[in-house]
Amino acid sequence: MTRLFLTAALSCALALPALAAQPAEGEKLAQNQDYAFRLSDAITTLDPQKTGDSEGAEITRQLFEGLLNQDAAGAPVPGVATGFELSEDRRTYTFHLRPEARWSNGDPVTAADFVHAWRRLADPATGSEYAWFIELMHVENASAVVKGRKKPEELGVKAVDDHTLVVRLTVPTPYFPKLVTHGATFPVNRASLAAGGDDWTAAEKLVGNGAYVLKSHELGVQIGMEKNPRYWDAGHVVMSHVKALTVTDADAALSRYEAGELDRVPIPAGQYASLRQRFPDQAVSIPRSCTYAYLFNLGDKGPKALKDLRVRKALSYAMPRETVVRQILQDGQRPAYGWTPGTIEGFLAPEPDQAGWTPAERLDKARALLAEAGYGPGKPLKLTLTFNSDETHEKIALAAQQAYAQLGVELALDQVAWKIHADRLLAGDFQLARYGWCSDYDEASSFLDYFRATGLNYGRYANPEFDRLMEQSRTAPDPNRPYAAAERILAEDMPLIPIYHYAGAELIRDDIRGLPTAKAPNAWYAKDLYRIRK
Incomplete structure (x- = not known):
């Protein structure tokens, strides 16, 4: 096998894993480190294997963490995995999980947690809208498991030990590392899932491994999250509280932005030019x-x-x-x-x-x-x-x-x-x-x-x-x-x-740093955000 690194700057990312969340030279952190963003509709599930929409993925990305994350340009960077090896035939990936990764209840995050989640994604009994994604990944036997012709245990994913995950593919898939940044591949805490039943993702009950924990969820109203003290890189996470407010109407969302209730909203159709004149440092058009x-x-x-x-x-x-x-x-x-x-x-x-x-x-x-x-x-x-x-x-x-x-x-x-x-x-x-x-x-x-x-x-x-x-x-x-x-x-x-x-035309507060704006939709992580003192 050949050892592969995820980006040219991986060694730097390992030394300073949350460098993007640190103020640049001359910037000072604001006392307020809260962030509020808009959801256009109710989030009906926070189960990573059952979330089927982009806004649900925005929430699960804060509460859970996969093998790899994305940087501001969309390239894969370390998450729970520090790196991987790829076999000579380019069909077997061996991921190495960081031993310091923990669930929010203190349990270690293990390779078996990923195996269970991926089998669960493919299992027809789960009823996941995203079961097709495991087929897109070309994981061995995925199509047969999704169609019920093979058992989930026959899926081509294996925990060699607590910190080594092996994935076998049917064909070489050059973009495979990018696919494991997707929420459908996030791990689940097996004990929490078994004990919680259908209600295992409820506020104060959900056990995640992301940078934030779920504190409140009023369906169709708001979702509140707080910094997770057990996250492996909690020392570099700056934003303390993150809130998602459900506002179905784009014009109403704009009004709440102007009232200071939201920090990022889409600009209603046809209003980009006028809002850019009013808010030149906040109106952006993201490819x-x-x-x-x-x-x-x-x-x-x-x-x-x-x-x-x-x-x-x-x-x-x-x-x-x-x-x-x-x-x-x-x-x-x-x-x-x-x-x-x-x-x-x-x-x-x-x-x-x-x-x-x-x-x-x-x-x-x-x-x-x-x-x-x-x-x-x-x-x-x-x-x-x-x-x-x-x-x-x-x-x-x-x-x-x-x-x-x-x-x-x-x-x-x-x-x-x-x-x-x-x-x-x-x-x-x-x-x-x-x-x-x-x-x-x-x-x-x-x-x-x-x-x-x-x-x-x-x-x-x-x-x-x-x-x-x-x-x-x-x-x-x-x-x-x-x-x-x-x-x-x-x-x-x-x-x-x-x-x-x-x-995508948006309004973003000019004291917010860390949101990727080179293109959209691009994965953003609240752990990379911070507010500067103006």
Whole structure:
């Protein structure tokens, strides 16, 4: 086996495990070290294997800790595990757990706690919404256990001793270390779970191993947490109290922010520009690892015109991306010229040629390509765009329709309910279709796997070289190289029209430090936060 370190700075992280939570030079800590954030809905469960939404994950991340955490850029860093070894065939991970890790009741955190949690995740009897995640991780026998064909004890995870956890995979999975930062993989205290029954996550009863303990939980009202004195790195945790307030309405959340009740809230749609003027040091637009696009149907049910690469390129070139992000959205979104966003940790997104052209140059090239393909006066290109009902989707569709009209393209708009739209995508019953994709994990394959011939791939795109590169990425020393090559193939084959990469506009108190704002959604940890004296 080869010893692997999680980041180039791992040795420093081990020496100063919570360095991010310490004030920078010249900063002084405020006396108040409380933090309050907004939840948009009630959190119905704090069980890490049953939490199925991103906001629930925000809470469980404070109460529990997995093998690895994420740094501000999304890269994996030590959590309960100090590091791992990877076998030569890249299918067996051996994690080394820190002996000082403790549960909030004083029990040691052991490898067996992780084994129990992972078996519990895969076990159909648990009824976890995230059972599919253990399959995504490619843990040996995961699919068979999830489907009830094998027992949970046959899952490819083993506690060699209290501080050594071995995980066997069915195939090499380069992004596996990133997957074990997910809440579904967090350990559970077996004695607490057995004794507590269905109510084991209740306030003052939940036994966690995170930096905070649960002090109160009023369903749909608030969740209160306090610093855990038994957390292995409690000496570096600065924020004393953390509170989550449920506020379903975005405008109401903004009002409570202005009243000083909340320290971070999303900005209601369309208000980013005005709030940035009012709060220049607090309004931020955070890139998200999501892409909004129009898919071409290249399958048997798709129109013949779209089989012509010249047509697909012309439609992509003529898409009015700048109009969409600057006039329609206005929340800091960025024009997209490729499928995979550059916000993915470790991935340098190649820039297609058209990204450097002016809108006028793109239109000229689009006209020339359509003419080459045989379309023009007397023979207009006629297509239908399908999209689900939403005011913003409609505005973007109208902008595309107007831009294409300049080329003599007649684009009919077909606005339908979400259920109908989803059914048509699944059946391949569309010509062009609105689509959005966000990464399930912080790695380029979360996007690129979509376009494998065997991927979700609603547009039925197929390119053997693309598939070969994605297969090669599983065993490549640096998978980002084949990922970049695969992204360049997509830019050339144009199976979609990338339109924009998402952004999240938020207000964050200007005395808060430690929140990752390079991209969103990115895991944040209250243990890394602190307030400075203003």
